[in-house]
Amino acid sequence: MSDQSASPAAALEAPNPARLRDLASVSAVLKTPLATTLADRFGRQAATYAIRAVLDEARQAIAGGAPSAPTTEDLAIAALARLEAQSRSELRPLFNLTGTVLHTNLGRALLAEAAIEAAIAAMRDPMALEYDLRSGRRGERDDHVRGLLCDLTGAEDATLVNNNAGAVLLALNTLADGREAIVSRGELIEIGGAFRMPDIMQRAGARLVEIGTTNRTHAKDYRAAVTPETGVILKVHTSNYRIQGFTAEVGAEELAAIAGSVGVPLMHDLGSGTLVDLARYGLQREPTVREAVAEGAGIVTFSGDKLLGGPQAGFIVGDKALISAINANPMKRALRIDKVRLAAIAATLELYGDPDRLAERLPTLRLLVRPYAEIATQAARLAPVVARAVGVVFSVAPCECHSQIGSGALPLDTLASGGLVIRSRRGTRALERLAAALRALDRPVIGRMENGGLILDLRCLTDEAAFVASLCGLDSHALG
Numbered sequence: 001m002s003d004q005s006a007s008p009a010a011a012l013e014a015p016n017p018a019r020l021r022d023l024a025s026v027s028a029v030l031k032t033p034l035a036t037t038l039a040d041r042f043g044r045q046a047a048t049y050a051i052r053a054v055l056d057e058a059r060q061a062i063a064g065g066a067p068s069a070p071t072t073e074d075l076a077i078a079a080l081a082r083l084e085a086q087s088r089s090e091l092r093p094l095f096n097l098t099g100t101v102l103h104t105n106l107g108r109a110l111l112a113e114a115a116i117e118a119a120i121a122a123m124r125d126p127m128a129l130e131y132d133l134r135s136g137r138r139g140e141r142d143d144h145v146r147g148l149l150c151d152l153t154g155a156e157d158a159t160l161v162n163n164n165a166g167a168v169l170l171a172l173n174t175l176a177d178g179r180e181a182i183v184s185r186g187e188l189i190e191i192g193g194a195f196r197m198p199d200i201m202q203r204a205g206a207r208l209v210e211i212g213t214t215n216r217t218h219a220k221d222y223r224a225a226v227t228p229e230t231g232v233i234l235k236v237h238t239s240n241y242r243i244q245g246f247t248a249e250v251g252a253e254e255l256a257a258i259a260g261s262v263g264v265p266l267m268h269d270l271g272s273g274t275l276v277d278l279a280r281y282g283l284q285r286e287p288t289v290r291e292a293v294a295e296g297a298g299i300v301t302f303s304g305d306k307l308l309g310g311p312q313a314g315f316i317v318g319d320k321a322l323i324s325a326i327n328a329n330p331m332k333r334a335l336r337i338d339k340v341r342l343a344a345i346a347a348t349l350e351l352y353g354d355p356d357r358l359a360e361r362l363p364t365l366r367l368l369v370r371p372y373a374e375i376a377t378q379a380a381r382l383a384p385v386v387a388r389a390v391g392v393v394f395s396v397a398p399c400e401c402h403s404q405i406g407s408g409a410l411p412l413d414t415l416a417s418g419g420l421v422i423r424s425r426r427g428t429r430a431l432e433r434l435a436a437a438l439r440a441l442d443r444p445v446i447g448r449m450e451n452g453g454l455i456l457d458l459r460c461l462t463d464e465a466a467f468v469a470s471l472c473g474l475d476s477h478a479l480g
């Protein structure tokens with residue numbers, strides 16, 4: 001429709017044909033010095049597309065009555081801005097100052113350096129992923145972590161898939177497809193992001209047998225529910241909520257005994273799962289995978305990127321025969337993990353062989369155990385810097401705040417932390433504008449709104465210099 005023949009439609013769209021004619025052609029813009037740089041940086045094709053797009057916009061602006069046509073240089077500058085915006089990925093690094101260390105929406109665990117190096121090596125070169133270097137024959141992908149997982153958990157055998165939701169789906173499908181799966185009503189949880197236990201069970205082909213009540217389930221409820229159709233008894237760690245008061249649940253050990261007496265496996269979905277006793281690092285205790293295995297569960301499932309501090313993965317450990325059956329399920333192939341993550345997982349698990357140095361090496365643990373005094377000192381140091389960056393419309397003060405682990409681990413236990421509270425002297429709209437400006441930075445800063453203030457919890461701020469540099473991108477004059 002850029003054709004300017006005298007057709008009535010063209011006349012309608014182009015109320016000012018003279019100005020439309022002033023607009024440069026694509027090839028004219030491509031000849032400007034800036035466009036040459038553009039083509040060098042992004043490629044001639046991408047540069048041409050971008051110039052066409054900004055020309056289209058200019059045409060529309062003129063048709064809408066814009067007072068003047070952009071110059072050739074203006075168009076090249078607009079094309080550059082467009083290409084730069086496109087190449088600025090939303091997946092770029094940001095500062096997680098939300099106070100939630102394992103934030104699912106911000107990607108959960110950060111990897112240890114050893115895991116990052118292993119992942120990079122796996123990306124760059126071929127590796128013996130499913131190849132046995134000793135025999136020169138086909139090998140198994142799981143072999144790279146099976147031994148480590150068994151050592152760390154005390155289980156007979158182990159396998160892994162894409163994530164813990166996949167692990168639960170695969171294990172249930174293997175143990176209870178077309179059969180009954182018994183679970184307490186108090187454990188039919190929703191984790192968020194559409195992971196609801198009853199739905200997963202149904203998709204796994206299991207017939208859900210709910211027993212007990214929301215707050216109380218007894219051993220006799222489990223015993224009464226077992227039939228010849230029972231494929232599995234399921235126990236789920238109610239990761240993200242707690243029922244308090246008049247409650248009763250059957251512990252895994254007793255449940256394993258009940259399951260064993262009727263010849264049915266017990267599956268225990270731990271959710272976060274941890275490979276070490278966190279009390280050792282001064283944190284609240286969370287049941288370890290080793291304990292869950294020792295309690296007698298035939299299958300234990302847990303996540304790779306929650307407390308374990310590795311990449312996304314779902315681990316399945318337990319009895320050899322059950323793991324073999326899981327490995328023989330064709331669904332396993334559909335849920336398998338890629339080589340990059342596998343390399344990172346192996347490197348992460350290796351760190352657990354040296355618990356003394358784990359808090360130094362594993363970022364998740366390092367952030368969780370960061371002492372309050374250190375964070376508070378950092379807050380005092382940064383308060384004037386942030387105050388200068390956000391401008392006079394806002395007040396900035398150090399504050400005490402509470403971090404949480406996140407991803408369903410220990411939902412009621414918070415960690416004393418230090419941060420900055422930013423308040424607006426011109427109402428909440430200004431504060432929302434500030435929060436948006438922080439999110440729009442080259443390296444976005446994400447805090448949390450609480451009691452009319454914007455809290456920046458500094459627990460997870462490790463690169464202070466980069467944070468200060470990022471704040472330079474704020475235009476405090478535009479924020480009032």
Ligand SMILES: *Cc1c(COP(=O)(O)O)cnc(C)c1O
Pocket residue numbers: 163164165166168191195236237238239240269270271272302303304305313314407408
């Ligand atoms: C988090 C969680 C899951 C899902 O794990 P992903 O690794 O996110 O797939 C399943 N069960 C429980 C109890 C959980 O806490």
